[in-house]
Amino acid sequence: MRLTLAAVALTLPAHGVFVPGTSLAKVRLGERAPAVRAAWGSSYGVCDGCPRTTWYFNYKSFTQQGAAVELERGRVVAAYTVWRPQGWHTRDGLRLGDAEERIPAVYGALPRTDCGTYAAYLETATNAVSAFYVVGGRVWGFGLLRPGLPVCR
Numbered sequence: 001m002r003l004t005l006a007a008v009a010l011t012l013p014a015h016g017v018f019v020p021g022t023s024l025a026k027v028r029l030g031e032r033a034p035a036v037r038a039a040w041g042s043s044y045g046v047c048d049g050c051p052r053t054t055w056y057f058n059y060k061s062f063t064q065q066g067a068a069v070e071l072e073r074g075r076v077v078a079a080y081t082v083w084r085p086q087g088w089h090t091r092d093g094l095r096l097g098d099a100e101e102r103i104p105a106v107y108g109a110l111p112r113t114d115c116g117t118y119a120a121y122l123e124t125a126t127n128a129v130s131a132f133y134v135v136g137g138r139v140w141g142f143g144l145l146r147p148g149l150p151v152c153r
Helices: 005-009 031-039 102-107
Strands: 015-018 052-059 068-074 075-082 112-114 119-124 128-136 138-145
Touching: 031 068, 031 075, 031 102, 075 128, 102 128
Parallel strands: none
Antiparallel strands: 052 068, 068 075, 075 138, 112 119, 119 128, 128 138
């Protein structure tokens, strides 16, 4: 059976939920590649020249909105949204597109890292770093990373 691009694209959640420190749209740090395919489908692009194996899942071909995972030895070490996909939110009610001031209102004071044209607010735990990315005063993306990885993507 041959799947159309539209059918496969629907496997990436239309309104993914970020649970800081735990998961991004049901993908967790340390999971194996088959678990990512089960959660997000098998229609992805592979980054050439990235430091780690990186899969990009986009809602439509030749567009940027979606999500990505980075793998080392077949296991997830980072998962993050790409280009502010509509409808994504945290389980605590922070939404992509919200004003930057909502981050401390929901999660308390968090350290802010400058990434050049954007910034990241970081919530650090023993096994994960949760990033809330901001562009132009708006929440632009979410990221879940293994500690020690660069937060500026």
